[in-house]
Amino acid sequence: MEAMEAILGRRSIRKYTGEPVSDDQVKRLLEAAMAAPSAHNRQPWHYVVIRDKVTLLEIPKFHNYSKMLEQAALAIVVCGDLDLEAGTGFWVQDCAASTQNILLAAKATGLGAVWLGAYPNGGLVKGLKALLKLPEKIVPFCIISVGHPSEEKTPGNRYDEKRVHKNKW
Amino acid sequence: MEAMEAILGRRSIRKYTGEPVSDDQVKRLLEAAMAAPSAHNRQPWHYVVIRDKVTLLEIPKFHNYSKMLEQAALAIVVCGDLDLEAGTGFWVQDCAASTQNILLAAKATGLGAVWLGAYPNGGLVKGLKALLKLPEKIVPFCIISVGHPSEEKTPGNRYDEKRVHKNKW
Numbered sequence: 001m002e003a004m005e006a007i008l009g010r011r012s013i014r015k016y017t018g019e020p021v022s023d024d025q026v027k028r029l030l031e032a033a034m035a036a037p038s039a040h041n042r043q044p045w046h047y048v049v050i051r052d053k054v055t056l057l058e059i060p061k062f063h064n065y066s067k068m069l070e071q072a073a074l075a076i077v078v079c080g081d082l083d084l085e086a087g088t089g090f091w092v093q094d095c096a097a098s099t100q101n102i103l104l105a106a107k108a109t110g111l112g113a114v115w116l117g118a119y120p121n122g123g124l125v126k127g128l129k130a131l132l133k134l135p136e137k138i139v140p141f142c143i144i145s146v147g148h149p150s151e152e153k154t155p156g157n158r159y160d161e162k163r164v165h166k167n168k169w
Numbered sequence: 170m171e172a173m174e175a176i177l178g179r180r181s182i183r184k185y186t187g188e189p190v191s192d193d194q195v196k197r198l199l200e201a202a203m204a205a206p207s208a209h210n211r212q213p214w215h216y217v218v219i220r221d222k223v224t225l226l227e228i229p230k231f232h233n234y235s236k237m238l239e240q241a242a243l244a245i246v247v248c249g250d251l252d253l254e255a256g257t258g259f260w261v262q263d264c265a266a267s268t269q270n271i272l273l274a275a276k277a278t279g280l281g282a283v284w285l286g287a288y289p290n291g292g293l294v295k296g297l298k299a300l301l302k303l304p305e306k307i308v309p310f311c312i313i314s315v316g317h318p319s320e321e322k323t324p325g326n327r328y329d330e331k332r333v334h335k336n337k338w
Contacts, residue, residue: 001171001172002170002171002172002277003170003171003172003174003175003176003273003274003276003277004197004201004274004277004278005172006172007172007201007204007270007273007274007277008200008201008204010204010206012206028173030328030332030333031177031328032173032176032177034327034328034329034332035176035177035179035324035325035327035328036269037179037181037269037272037284039286043327043329043332045332046332046333046334047332047333047334048334048335048336048337048338049333049334049335049336050336051335051336052336055336055337088286088289088290089289090286090289092261092262092265093261093262093264093265093268093286093311094265095262096261096262096263096265096266096269097265097266097268097269097284099262099266100205100206100265100266100269100270101176101269103206104172104176104273105172105173105176107172108171108172108173108176109173115206115266117208117257117259117262120257120258120259121257131337132334132337132338133337133338134338135338138338142262155204156204158203158204158212159199159200159203159204160203160212163199163203163212163214163215163216164199164215164216164218165215165216165217165218165301166217166218166220167217167218167219167220167221167224168217168224168300168301168302169217169301169302169303169304169307
């Protein structure tokens with residue numbers, strides 16, 4: 001798929017066929033994830049790939065918008081590593097860029113995915129930290145639900161000229 | 170360009186030929202920017218496109234890593250709009266996803282770009298806010314320097330198996 005088609009055509013996909021997603025497919029997503037830029041190239045990220053159904057089904061118990069995980073082939077929890085960044089706070093942006101790469105790689109390789117926010121919501125961070133047994137300095141940033149899409153959506157067409165300013169506000 | 174090639178091959182490009190970048194090319198970048206996902210689809214973003222040389226040359230006076238702007242065709246300052254988001258703090262991630270889309274669209278369309286962090290660095294936020302005359306609720310998130318590349322870089326190859334965890338930490 002063309003890059004601009006993936007970028008402009010990506011939508012949040014919450015319905016899945018149930019067809020399995022291979023380890024190779026997941027690896028492509030993670031290669032994309034780690035190709036993201038990061039402040040001072042510190043790459044302050046980790047990824048927990050959840051395929052275990054029991055674990056997946058725990059998440060909707062504390063995350064209100066995650067019911068699609070019941071049908072997902074897997075979830076990827078993107079985590080920030082506070083020991084790997086310099087205390088600047090840029091790790092949040094690094095993890096977001098990495099997440100966006102996963103979503104685009106999913107679109108580009110025929111999968112469907114949706115970004116479920118966690119950090120900076122304290123309750124969601126706490127729930128994920130306990131469920132995944134994350135060490136103290138590892139912060140769960142978001143959950144990405146992944147599967148083979150069983151819904152089709154047209155591109156979002158969100159371009160809005162009013163959001164564009166020339167040289168200053 | 171193929172989507173995976175753009176994602177895996179994108180690098181920070183800081184050297185430019187000086188060739189102009191057309192308004193149509195900039196519009197493609199902004200279409201990509203606004204195609205990003207955002208929490209509850211609030212799209213809490215604005216973009217200041219700086220082509221004015223005098224304005225561009227002001228930035229390195231307060232931003233240490235922005236000297237490449239002297240050669241750039243333009244810069245895009247991605248801004249968060251605090252009135253458009255619900256006070257959840259997710260605007261930072263939304264702007265980061267939008268920024269990553271711009272970087273990938275630049276790569277895909279033959280341009281070179283680099284992400285220069287601003288928020289949450291107080292001094293950089295203040296400097297940009299004053300320079301661009303941003304309203305109170307508009308926060309400068311980052312600067313993207315854009316031009317026609319005059320350097321070539323091989324893909325970063327940052328994949329690291331140790332960052333991948335199965336089902337839990």
